[in-house]
Amino acid sequence: MKKDVAKYIYILLIGDVEKLVNIREVEENLRREFGFPKKILNSKIDPEDFYDPERRQYHSTKILKEMLDDVPPDALRMIGIIPVDLFIPILTFVFGEAQLGGTVGIVSLARLRQEFYNLPPNQTLLERRLIKEIKHELGHTFGLVHCPLRECVMSVANTILDVDAKGSSFCESCKDLLLRNQKKPVGLKP
Amino acid sequence: METRCPFLKEERVAFCRAFPIKKMLPFDRLYLKDNLCFREDYIHCSTYQDKMGEKTSYSKNKICPFLEVEMVIYCKVYPVKKMIPASCFRLECPCTTDRYIDCPAYERIAQGDIAPAQGEAINVRGFLFDDTMYYHKGHIWLQPINGRLKMGMDDFGQWLLGEIEEIILPRQGEHVKPGHPMLKFRSAQGTAAISSPLHGTIVQVNDETCRDTSLISADPYGQGWLLEMKPDPGELSRLDQQEEQFLHGQKARGWLETEVDRLHHVLQTEIGVTMSDGGNLLGNLQKALEQTQRDLLIKTFLEREEG
Numbered sequence: 001m002k003k004d005v006a007k008y009i010y011i012l013l014i015g016d017v018e019k020l021v022n023i024r025e026v027e028e029n030l031r032r033e034f035g036f037p038k039k040i041l042n043s044k045i046d047p048e049d050f051y052d053p054e055r056r057q058y059h060s061t062k063i064l065k066e067m068l069d070d071v072p073p074d075a076l077r078m079i080g081i082i083p084v085d086l087f088i089p090i091l092t093f094v095f096g097e098a099q100l101g102g103t104v105g106i107v108s109l110a111r112l113r114q115e116f117y118n119l120p121p122n123q124t125l126l127e128r129r130l131i132k133e134i135k136h137e138l139g140h141t142f143g144l145v146h147c148p149l150r151e152c153v154m155s156v157a158n159t160i161l162d163v164d165a166k167g168s169s170f171c172e173s174c175k176d177l178l179l180r181n182q183k184k185p186v187g188l189k190p
Numbered sequence: 191m192e193t194r195c196p197f198l199k200e201e202r203v204a205f206c207r208a209f210p211i212k213k214m215l216p217f218d219r220l221y222l223k224d225n226l227c228f229r230e231d232y233i234h235c236s237t238y239q240d241k242m243g244e245k246t247s248y249s250k251n252k253i254c255p256f257l258e259v260e261m262v263i264y265c266k267v268y269p270v271k272k273m274i275p276a277s278c279f280r281l282e283c284p285c286t287t288d289r290y291i292d293c294p295a296y297e298r299i300a301q302g303d304i305a306p307a308q309g310e311a312i313n314v315r316g317f318l319f320d321d322t323m324y325y326h327k328g329h330i331w332l333q334p335i336n337g338r339l340k341m342g343m344d345d346f347g348q349w350l351l352g353e354i355e356e357i358i359l360p361r362q363g364e365h366v367k368p369g370h371p372m373l374k375f376r377s378a379q380g381t382a383a384i385s386s387p388l389h390g391t392i393v394q395v396n397d398e399t400c401r402d403t404s405l406i407s408a409d410p411y412g413q414g415w416l417l418e419m420k421p422d423p424g425e426l427s428r429l430d431q432q433e434e435q436f437l438h439g440q441k442a443r444g445w446l447e448t449e450v451d452r453l454h455h456v457l458q459t460e461i462g463v464t465m466s467d468g469g470n471l472l473g474n475l476q477k478a479l480e481q482t483q484r485d486l487l488i489k490t491f492l493e494r495e496e497g
Contacts, residue, residue: 042492054218061459061460061464065459065460065461088464089478090453090457090468090472090475091466091468091469091471091472091480092465094466095464095466095467095468095469097467098464099234099464100454100462100463113236122234125234136467140465146451156315157467162479164226
């Protein structure tokens with residue numbers, strides 16, 4: 001039997017994501033940057049299993065680990081979108097996290113929403129921020145590290161203002177690396 | 191002779207007129223293209239929205255109308271940076287005439303009693319960074335003063351150590367060398383033995399920092415200094431010759447940014463190295479990490495032995 005060829009970038013919806021964003025529009029936008037076709041999947045992962053009562057946040061890395069068990073054979077990469085607030089142990093929160101040169105990444109909607117900052121909802125802004133963060137995390141899965149150029153989507157953002165300030169595309173040097181790494185198998189050394 | 195004080199500095203600063211606190215930011219350090227105030231997106235800024243109330247939906251202005259840019263003047267060496275709008279500056283003040291040599295601050299520097307006040311410590315990925323210092327990769331900063339070297343622990347290093355309980359400094363007159371412990375720290379995160387970045391003789395130690403270890407976190411590049419060394423002949427020139435060992439300016443800044451990312455590489459997870467976007471490093475790692483992980487961080491980042 002012919003073996004499945006990994007060629008799709010999967011978008012994994014964990015929880016009620018579609019109530020918050022128009023996922024088709026996000027997918028369309030990503031298609032322009034990453035040539036690979038996308039597939040959208042609803043996840044069975046229950047975020048509550050990864051809730052940390054002390055931090056009142058959800059453990060991002062543990063969710064990534066769980067996602068690894070659900071990666072379809074034809075998935076080149078898989079990016080999860082989740083409504084809850086994520087953290088890793090050494091950081092106060094994360095907008096997203098991904099395996100460096102690996103398969104999975106995740107983005108949280110919680111702090112991308114204006115409502116988190118007691119501001120009126122703004123759907124366009126939310127989706128713009130989400131696309132930047134998905135590109136950023138996908139970049140990590142393709143072996144890209146943080147970029148010192150603020151205009152590059154791979155630049156680091158500590159706050160939501162930084163997310164808004166950074167560009168939405170890859171700089172020339174990150175783009176070159178991305179193109180080179182897209183041809184490499186998962187597990188590449190960055 | 192100069193007719194104005196060489197330490198008089200002029201700078202263009204930007205600040206927000208709408209924000210309750212007047213926080214001046216050096217204009218040349220702003221990322222103009224990306225800064226919200228300089229883009230039409232400023233209408234999403236909460237301060238702008240608060241000020242404008244209902245009238246925030248559109249604006250004719252390309253940049254925020256509350257953004258103010260102004261030239262200020264200040265003394266680079268005076269311990270307190272008092273910025274005065276250049277337009278208000280009185281021309282007959284000593285700083286702009288040859289009488290500046292009578293100024294007590296200038297006099298002390300000219301005599302070599304004190305080092306010029308530290309350059310502006312800026313925030314790099316959540317850590318204070320003084321671009322006038324040299325940095326050894328073991329997170330010791332070095333400041334050449336009159337042929338000697340003042341040293342201390344940089345902000346990243348002191349953060350890694352956590353609350354410092356005890357510092358053991360070398361004795362005055364002791365000769366130190368790379369590869370041999372020069373300083374010892376005992377802290378909530380563990381213990382660290384830091385070797386000297388250069389060969390030299392200790393000429394002074396800061397007993398005040400030993401008595402009040404919180405000075406290191408409160409003012410790592412100022413009052414929290416640790417010791418002063420007289421480098422062996424030829425050692426001082428290594429600061430500029432070995433740029434990879436002793437980082438300075440933009441190179442040091444880039445290195446510090448990489449060090450923050452390197453935390454993720456050192457703290458590998460069950461699923462390998464992960465990288466993230468968002469958030470700030472926790473002030474206290476004690477709860478967040480296991481003792482073995484904290485030891486690993488200290489060993490990897492601080493206990494470097496090469497000189």
